[in-house]
Amino acid sequence: MQYRQLGSSGLAVSRIGCGTWALGGRGWGAHNEREARAALEACLESGINFFDTAPVYGFGRSEQVLGEALKPVRSRVIIATKCGLVWNDSGQVHHDLSRACLRRGLEASLQRLKTDYIDLYQIHWPDRRTPLEDSIDELLGFQRSGAVRHIGVCNFSAQLLQHACGLASVVSVQQLYNLLQQDEARDVLPLCRERSLGFIAYSPLAQGVLTGEMDAAVRPGIRDVRRRNPLYRNPERFAQAVRFAAGLPQPAAHAALRFLFEQPGVTCALIGMTRREHVAANIAALDAMSAPEPGRFSSLEDIS
Ligand SMILES: NC(=O)c1ccc[n+]([C@@H]2O[C@H](COP(=O)([O-])OP(=O)(O)OC[C@H]3O[C@@H](n4cnc5c(N)ncnc54)[C@H](OP(=O)(O)O)[C@@H]3O)[C@@H](O)[C@H]2O)c1
Numbered sequence: 561m562q563y564r565q566l567g568s569s570g571l572a573v574s575r576i577g578c579g580t581w582a583l584g585g586r587g588w589g590a591h592n593e594r595e596a597r598a599a600l601e602a603c604l605e606s607g608i609n610f611f612d613t614a615p616v617y618g619f620g621r622s623e624q625v626l627g628e629a630l631k632p633v634r635s636r637v638i639i640a641t642k643c644g645l646v647w648n649d650s651g652q653v654h655h656d657l658s659r660a661c662l663r664r665g666l667e668a669s670l671q672r673l674k675t676d677y678i679d680l681y682q683i684h685w686p687d688r689r690t691p692l693e694d695s696i697d698e699l700l701g702f703q704r705s706g707a708v709r710h711i712g713v714c715n716f717s718a719q720l721l722q723h724a725c726g727l728a729s730v731v732s733v734q735q736l737y738n739l740l741q742q743d744e745a746r747d748v749l750p751l752c753r754e755r756s757l758g759f760i761a762y763s764p765l766a767q768g769v770l771t772g773e774m775d776a777a778v779r780p781g782i783r784d785v786r787r788r789n790p791l792y793r794n795p796e797r798f799a800q801a802v803r804f805a806a807g808l809p810q811p812a813a814h815a816a817l818r819f820l821f822e823q824p825g826v827t828c829a830l831i832g833m834t835r836r837e838h839v840a841a842n843i844a845a846l847d848a849m850s851a852p853e854p855g856r857f858s859s860l861e862d863i864s
Contacts (some may be wrong), residue, residue: 561607562846564827566758567731569710571638571679575821576842577610577830578603579762583625584618587785588834593625596834600629603833604637606843612734612760612830613673614642614684615665616653620672627673640680640734640760641669642714644687644695657687657695666702682712682734686720696727712758718747725755732758734830738766739808739819740791740801753825764820764829765813766791769801772812776802814845821849 563572582588583596603611611630613622623641630637643665644657670676681699686692702708713724714734724730733752737745738761745761752759765771767786776799780786792798808815820829833839 561609561843563609564758566638566680566710566760566827567752567756568729569680569731569758571710571731573610573638573758573828574608575828575846576608577612577640577760577828578608578839579830579832580611580613580622580626581617581785582832582834583613584620584622586618586621587783588832589781589784591834595836597625597629599834599836599839600626602836602839604633606839608839609636610638610640610828610830612640612762614645615669615672616642616645616647616684619647619651620668623669623672627675631674634675638679639673639675640682640712641673641678642682642684643669643699644684655685655687655689657683657690657692659694659698662695662698662702666707670707677707677709679709680712680732681708681710682714682732683716683724685715692720692723693727696724700728712760714762715744716748718751721748721751721757725757730757732760732827734760734762736763737761737820737826738764739770739816740766740804749823749825758827759825760828760830761820761826762830763789764831765816766801767832769798770805770808770812770816772805772808772810774802774805811841811845813841814848817842817845818849821846 562575566573585591613626643662645653646656647653699711710731711728712732733748735745735748749759767789768774780792786792791801805812820826831842
């Protein structure tokens with residue numbers, strides 16, 4: 561496994577991080593928790609030390625399962641979770657970065673994760689109703705108390721990131737970034753390079769499209785989280801994306817990950833994996849990086 565420094569945090573994270581959204585057991589179709597736990601074991605065995613979750617993933621379930629799995633190895637792993645997305649009894653999710661909500665969220669995350677500190681605590685999404693100054697000030701308090709080691713953000717524009725960096729020592733940004741979806745990182749990645757921030761690419765396989773295993777005729781179910789992904793929303797765009805993946809050097813997941821790992825400034829790719837064989841395949845993709853380059857591609861537009 562290869563490791564990279566995560567910004568100025570002093571944390572050396574594996575280049576492949578384990579994303580655990582699907583571990584929450586909701587929104588990703590059929591889910592086998594036993595298999596998913598085995599995939600976590602496989603991650604640990606292969607040297608993956610960076611695990612990302614969020615309270616909202618399965619409404620607490622992802623943090624809970626991850627906490628149980630990592631408890632015996634707590635001091636050897638890096639746990640990243642998030643704040644600012646809350647849900648009500650009907651399962652509706654909204655943004656809230658108010659001080660009170662952050663305090664409640666941190667306490668609940670620590671309990672579910674069965675730990676007394678979080679290595680990387682990330683603002684999940686901006687909240688237009690709360691001044692960022694207040695939210696960051698609260699996070700700085702968590703950091704002083706020792707409950708949070710480092711502060712990160714997700715889904716921030718370059719402008720908002722600049723603002724956040726003026727308020728606290730933000731160590732990393734987590735952003736949507738893959739071969740098919742590069743817009744969200746266009747300004748943020750260069751800024752991360754400039755400011756030596758960690759850049760964590762999420763949905764590196766475009767939530768499955770870039771595995772080359774998708775059937776263009778199969779649409780995500782009504783509760784599937786992928787319905788919110790613009791790539792899946794429009795059937796024509798989805799079919800085009802599936803064709804793009806089919807045209808990549810196979811296995812497509814290798815090609816997709818190779819693209820990410822080659823981008824200067826990308827610290828790690830956060831991959832959702834709930835099967836052991838997917839962990840092995842993704843490690844193989846990283847290992848194959850020294851192999852001859854199969855060809856260059858930069859976006860969907862290149863082939864359409
Ligand atoms: N900050 C944010 O707002 C945000 C948003 C989205 C995601 N994230 C984080 O990023 C993580 C990863 O993103 P994601 O889960 O959305 O999408 P992703 O990693 O692009 O795709 C996950 C899908 O790819 C499949 N897969 C993984 N490796 C494979 C391989 N080698 N061959 C075939 N299929 C493979 C997984 O299947 P199996 O599950 O069956 O293994 C899963 O269905 C999330 O879990 C979460 O931690 C953060």
